[in-house]
Amino acid sequence: MVFYVSDEVDSDDSVPVRTTKFCPECGAAIKINAETCPQCGVVQQVTQKSQPQPTSKNPIIAAILNLIIAGLGHVYIGRSKRGVVLFLLTMVVAAISSGLGWILGVIVCSYDVYKLAENKPAPFDFLDEYIEKYWP
Numbered sequence: 001m002v003f004y005v006s007d008e009v010d011s012d013d014s015v016p017v018r019t020t021k022f023c024p025e026c027g028a029a030i031k032i033n034a035e036t037c038p039q040c041g042v043v044q045q046v047t048q049k050s051q052p053q054p055t056s057k058n059p060i061i062a063a064i065l066n067l068i069i070a071g072l073g074h075v076y077i078g079r080s081k082r083g084v085v086l087f088l089l090t091m092v093v094a095a096i097s098s099g100l101g102w103i104l105g106v107i108v109c110s111y112d113v114y115k116l117a118e119n120k121p122a123p124f125d126f127l128d129e130y131i132e133k134y135w136p
């Protein structure tokens with residue numbers, strides 16, 4: 001039995017997924033182990049350095065702490081900066097919503113810290129980018 005293997009392989013569209021990644025700077029498909037992007041020359045991070053440290057803190061305790069004070073649970077799991085930012089955000093939302101936003105903020109922050117403590121994607125993950133940038 002003969003298997004016909006198509007040799008109509010590639011062109012640039014069919015880059016194998018596992019061996020390539022996209023340059024965060026210019027979006028070019030480059031080898032996953034590439035140290036610099038051949039297109040724009042930006043140095044690539046080979047290891048996922050920006051991943052936050054996994055935490056082994058109790059998600060329920062973290063969530064309860066955030067129900068008391070927004071951001072307190074983040075401090076508990078070692079994400080103090082994010083906790084402070086969320087606390088301030090909750091204050092602002094509360095101020096412009098006659099206090100109602102406090103309840104909402106506290107609930108959303110509790111959910112955020114619960115997910116964080118489980119080492120799962122959380123709603124406020126996008127904040128880390130700004131925190132790293134403006135509050136290193």
Ligand SMILES: [Zn+2]
Binds near residue numbers: 028
């Ligand atoms: Zn590039």
